Amino acid sequence: MVDVHKRFGDVIALNGAGFSVEQGRILGFLGPNGAGKTTMMRVIFDLVHPDAGYVTWNGSPVDAAARLGFGYMPEERGLYPKMKVGDQLVHFARLSGLSRGEAIDAVRHWLGLLGLTDRVDAKLEELSHGNQQRAQLAAALAPNPELLVLDEPFAGLDPIGVESFSETLRELAATGVTIVFSSHQLDLVEDVCEDVAIIADGRMVLSGSLAEIKTRSTRRRLTIDVDGLPWIPDLPDIEVVDHQGQAHCVVPQDAPVAEILAAAEEAGAVSRFAFEPPHLTDLFREAVRS
C-alpha cells in the first residue's frame, strides 16, 4: 500500500500511510485506537475509496478480480446468524469465484483445520462464542486466499484463545498464505508477527522485520526487582515505563550493566534482573516520540 490519504470531513484518517508484506509472512499492522488501521484495511477491499494513494499486489494494481483472491475478517465480526455454517461458507467461497465443487472442498478443508467439521450443519447462532470466531475466520479463508487480512483478530479472545489463534496463523503462513492483521495490543501480538508496520495518527512510524528492528535499536529494556518491588537505577539517559502496574526502564544499549547490578544488590535482595532487547511497546514509544 503506497502513500494512502483519506479524509472524512474535517478528520484526516490517513495521511500518507503505506506498508508492504512479502508472501508467506505475517505482518502485524499495529497502532493505538483511532490511528487509521481499520480505514487502511478497508482501502484494500475498496470499502473506502482513498483520496490519494494506491494498493498493489504482486506488482499490479489491486482490482475487483485481485480482491477476490483476498480473505477479509472485519473488526465488526458478522455472519448470518440463522444460516447453516457450511451453507454460508460455501456461499462466500462461491462469491469469490469458486465453483460449487471447489467451494465445498475448500469449506470442508478449512472447517477441518479449525476443528468445526461437526458443526457444518449447525446454524451460526447455535455455536459458542469461540466457535463463532473460528467460523468467521473460516469465512475469510473459504475462498483459499493468497492474502488474509484480519482486523483486530485477537480482540475478545482469552490468553488461551490468543495462543491457539496465533498457532493457527503460523500454520497458515507456513502453507504460503500471506497474513496482515491489525492490533492495538502490541504486547499481546509480539510473538505472532514476523514483520510489523506501526501507524500513528494516519502515518507510518515504524516498519520492517521485527527481529531486524529489535537488533537495530540502540535501546534496551531493563527490568529490576529488589525485595520483590520494581527498582529504578539512577542513570542519566533513562526512561521509566509503568505498564499495567509493572515498571521497567528503557536505557541505552551501552548502559553499565555491571554497575547497575551492583547498585541494585546494595539496595537489597535482587529477585529479578533482566537486560534484553526492547519490546514492541518500547519500540513504538520510541518511534512515536521521534
Next chain:
Amino acid sequence: MNPWTQVWLLAKREFVERGRSKPFIITMAVIAVAILAIGPVVSALTGGEPEATTIGLVGEQPDGIEEELVAQGELFGIEIEVALYTSTTDYVPILEDGLAAAVLVDGDEIVFYEHVSSSLAALIQRSVDSVVTRAMLDDLGLSEGEIAAVTDPAPVSVSTVEESDLAEDARRGAAFVGAIVLYVSIIMFGQFVAMGTVEEKQNRVVEVVLSRVRSWQVLVGKVAGIGLLGLLQLSILVGAAYGSAQFAGFDDIDVAAIGLPIIAGVFFWFILGYMFYAFLYAAVGSTVSRQEDLQGAIMLPIAFILPGYLLAIAAAENPDGALPRIGSLLPMWAPFVMPVRIAADSAAPWEIAVAVLGSIAGAIALVWIGSRVYRGALLRTGTKVKIRDAWRAASE
C-alpha cells in the same frame, strides 16, 4: 468473475434462506388453504345445484294435474316434483316434516306450512285453472287443437332495459381482490427487503459481503431474490384463488375468461410496483442499524403505498372519478389503481400506456436513487443515517 454471476448467487441465497424459513412456509400454507376452502364453502352455502320444489297432492285431484304442475313449473322457471298422498287427507304432517313446500288439497285448496310463496301459489292456481278449463272445453266437444289454442298461454317476452351483467361485476370484484393482493404483496416483500438489509447491517455481515461484491450487486441480488419469492407466493395464492373460484360453482360466469387476464395483470403490475417500492424499502432499510428502528423508517414507503390502495378502492367504486384517474397515471400509484380501471373498461389505451411507461421510468429512477442511498448508508452503523447524508456519502 462475471458480476451477474455474483448477483445470481446473492439472489439465490435470499430466495432459498427466506423461502425455507418456517414462519414463511407456515403463513403461506395457511393462507393458501384458507383461500382454497372459500370456493367449496361458498358452493355449499349457495346450495350448488338448485333443488326441485315438491308439491304434495292430497285427496281427490282433477285429471292431468300432475303433468300440468310440471309443465307450468317450466314456464315459471321452477323445477317441480309432485308427491302423491292420495291415501290420506291429513296434510299437516306432510308440511311439518318438510316433505312438500305446499300441498293442493282436493284440487281446490292450497296450504303452506308457515309462509305463503306467492309464485308457487300462482303456479298451482294456474295449473288447476288450466286442467279444469281443459276438462270443460273437452266436455263441450272441442278438439285437442282447439283446446290448446284456448288454454296455452300467449307467449309474453320478459326483459330489462339495463343488461344485468354478472360477468362485469365479477370482473370488477376480481380486479379489486387483485388490487388487495398487490397491496399486501408489495408491502410484505418490500418489508422483507428492508428487514434483510437491516439484518445484514445489524449482524455486521455486510462488510464481509462488500469485501467481495459491489453494493449495487448486493442490492439487486436482494431485490431479485425476494422478488422471485414474491412471484412464487403470488403464483400459489392466485392459483389457490383460481381453483377456489372453479369450485364455487359460478354457473353463469366464465371463470377462465375473467380470471386469467386479471391474474396476468396482477403479475405484471406486481413486478412494476415491487420494483418501484423494493428499492425504496432497501434505501430506508439501509439507513438504520437495528430492527427496532426499522418500524419508523418504513413509514416512508408505507406513506407512498397507502394512498395507492385507497385510490384503488375509490376506483372500484367509480373508475371514472377524477382522483382514481389521476392516481392511475402516476408511477407510484398506477400499479394499484390502473388494473382496477382496466378491469372496469374505464382506461383509455393512452392512459394505460402512460401508466406502464411511467411506472417503468419510475422504477428505474428508484433503482438509481435507492442504490445511491444504500451505498452511502451501508457501512455507517450506530445512529440512524439521514437519507440526505447517505446520498452525499455515496460520492465519497
